[in-house]
Amino acid sequence: MRIFFLFLFLYTPILIAEEYNLKMLGENNIRELMVENEKLVLAETEFKWTDSNANFGKGFCLGSINSFLESVELSFLCEFLDYEGEKFWTKIYRKSSELSTGIGIQKYIKTSEKYKKLLNKECKYAVSWFDKTSFLMEQKCNIN
Numbered sequence: 001m002r003i004f005f006l007f008l009f010l011y012t013p014i015l016i017a018e019e020y021n022l023k024m025l026g027e028n029n030i031r032e033l034m035v036e037n038e039k040l041v042l043a044e045t046e047f048k049w050t051d052s053n054a055n056f057g058k059g060f061c062l063g064s065i066n067s068f069l070e071s072v073e074l075s076f077l078c079e080f081l082d083y084e085g086e087k088f089w090t091k092i093y094r095k096s097s098e099l100s101t102g103i104g105i106q107k108y109i110k111t112s113e114k115y116k117k118l119l120n121k122e123c124k125y126a127v128s129w130f131d132k133t134s135f136l137m138e139q140k141c142n143i144n
Helices: 002-015 113-118
Strands: 019-035 038-051 056-068 071-082 087-096 101-111 122-130 134-142
Touching (some): 019 122
Antiparallel strands (some): 056 071, 087 101
């Protein structure tokens, strides 16, 4: 019985998944071009962010939103800067049937030492748009 409790005590941390959460609130500057049923939007985004480790900062993204009939494809590259000058970079992408809300993937493609546990992680996010150019994005990620 003692061996069981010792085993349980030693391996419980392995069984508990560490979750990383990130929230972004920002604005887009956009340029649009529409030809028949296809629309291309180029966007430059500036945002403020906070995470579940009490980090916060600012960032920007450059990307495109391509819509054709009922299909929307979104692809952005983003740079995050925290209050200590540390950085990480992500790629955000999703395919959906509408732009105003959606669920997609954010992949951490480069990090400074502080954020190295996020490198190459793919995390799910949900986004809501309002006023056509403003957004709120929330991401949850298991990093074990």
